[in-house]
Amino acid sequence: MEINxxxxxxxxxxxxxxxxxxxxxxxxxxxGYLTGSNDEGQTKVIKFEPAKNxxxxxxxxxxxxxxxxxxxxxxxxxxxxxxxxxxHGMIESLEDPQVQYYDSEALNTFxxxxxxxxGGIGVRIxxxxxxVVVFETFANTPAERQGLTxxxxxxxxxxxxxxxxGIDFVVELLxxxxxxxxxxxxxRPGADEPIALTVDREEIRVTSVFSxxxxxxxxxxxxxxxxxxxxxxxxxxxxxxxxxxLSKGLILDVRDNPGGLVDQAVEIAKLLVPEGxxxxxxxxxxxxxxxxxxxAVKKPYPIVVLxxxxxxxxxxxxxxALQDRGAALLVGKTTFGKASVQQLVYLSDDQAILxxxxxxxxxxxxxxxxxxxxxxxxxxxxxILRYYRYFLPGQLERGHYGPDVxxxxxxxxxxxxxxxxxxxxxxxTTRVLTDFQTAAGIKRSGVFDDQTWIQLRExxxxxxxxxxxxxxxxxxxxxKPGLWNITEGND
Numbered sequence: 001m002e003i004n005x006x007x008x009x010x011x012x013x014x015x016x017x018x019x020x021x022x023x024x025x026x027x028x029x030x031x032g033y034l035t036g037s038n039d040e041g042q043t044k045v046i047k048f049e050p051a052k053n054x055x056x057x058x059x060x061x062x063x064x065x066x067x068x069x070x071x072x073x074x075x076x077x078x079x080x081x082x083x084x085x086x087x088h089g090m091i092e093s094l095e096d097p098q099v100q101y102y103d104s105e106a107l108n109t110f111x112x113x114x115x116x117x118x119g120g121i122g123v124r125i126x127x128x129x130x131x132v133v134v135f136e137t138f139a140n141t142p143a144e145r146q147g148l149t150x151x152x153x154x155x156x157x158x159x160x161x162x163x164x165x166g167i168d169f170v171v172e173l174l175x176x177x178x179x180x181x182x183x184x185x186x187x188r189p190g191a192d193e194p195i196a197l198t199v200d201r202e203e204i205r206v207t208s209v210f211s212x213x214x215x216x217x218x219x220x221x222x223x224x225x226x227x228x229x230x231x232x233x234x235x236x237x238x239x240x241x242x243x244x245x246l247s248k249g250l251i252l253d254v255r256d257n258p259g260g261l262v263d264q265a266v267e268i269a270k271l272l273v274p275e276g277x278x279x280x281x282x283x284x285x286x287x288x289x290x291x292x293x294x295x296a297v298k299k300p301y302p303i304v305v306l307x308x309x310x311x312x313x314x315x316x317x318x319x320x321a322l323q324d325r326g327a328a329l330l331v332g333k334t335t336f337g338k339a340s341v342q343q344l345v346y347l348s349d350d351q352a353i354l355x356x357x358x359x360x361x362x363x364x365x366x367x368x369x370x371x372x373x374x375x376x377x378x379x380x381x382x383x384i385l386r387y388y389r390y391f392l393p394g395q396l397e398r399g400h401y402g403p404d405v406x407x408x409x410x411x412x413x414x415x416x417x418x419x420x421x422x423x424x425x426x427x428x429t430t431r432v433l434t435d436f437q438t439a440a441g442i443k444r445s446g447v448f449d450d451q452t453w454i455q456l457r458e459x460x461x462x463x464x465x466x467x468x469x470x471x472x473x474x475x476x477x478x479x480k481p482g483l484w485n486i487t488e489g490n491d
Contacts (some may be wrong), residue, residue, distance in 0.1 A: 156185035189450025217248035226260030231267035312336035320438025337372035
């Protein structure tokens, strides 16, 4: 059964990543970006300039091919399409998935995403079939104030039917200048009729850092990504919990952090990594482009960093520096293994290429690209607790079968119910689901519907925290007296 479950999770992860790429949730997935700031903090722009002596004669084949197609193909061909196709072909020939071409519209979206703020209502949405569903609402935003919740299906925006229109179309309608509004109609789980709302737009700043005191003297900081505000947010929250007292230690969580802006990770590292090297960027011909250093004093308390298979790029940079410099112990699973660094090269007509300019090496000289960073203590995490939030199968009932039913059974099992994971929605599944609905205080139908999805997600939110084996291991580890010696600290 374990082999089947892993196969099922693999299939679901593939589906999830497709959903997330389309929904911009993993905007920075497996990518590290240089902002190109100079010493004054101003952004440097790489502009493309043709070589003075032109290109090699071999490049004439490009223009000959374009002329041959333009003049002789049996139907007229737009030359712009041929040129864009040639650009994509050159990029694909590099076999580097991080290199991307952006037309003016895509470039604008990319820059909005890396900025960490935008004009909108404050939701993350995903595409489920032909429908667009609210995945998350941000705190203190118009969406939250209007009561939008995960699971709400947005069916209209400004009078336009959104069914089958795609997530990019919906994003364009929801985003807009601050101090404007958008009229939407939602279908809410459990509601008999659609709900019409007018939601104001404002400047939305996506929070990438969360912190709390787990107990007196023990702090916890979660970094979700590295956008242009992350270092500022981290510095503020880190100083606040450090002033509260970190006599027991600090847990830094970069699990499921896809990376982002390199300079943001470096600024955070300057607060935590003891005096010395943080990371070095190496370019063509192994030339060292930049070495970043820290001047910080070693912390007088232990630090544990949580990592997993989706910790990538800038998250790996930070974790690797802390591990190599003996400043922290790493707990979890081997990281993604992405140590290349990209920078935007601007082309004509507001177009650009995100081009790999360097690789980074940890302070000890490790090349982690395609290898990842191994934790000091390997600890598994139940896969279902990592991906349950992306489970949006629609209605399931007795007689149904397949991966969706199997996932539902695994989720019920994870919340403490005894159930056979078979992939068939049988009498036992109906009975267990009815028991769950009874305990949740909702209609006892034995059918997995929208209301049941909300309650099961909330139950798994609680289970995910209680059954977080990696966090629990870190808690046990950090409270062991011997940790001070392991991390070369004080007795």
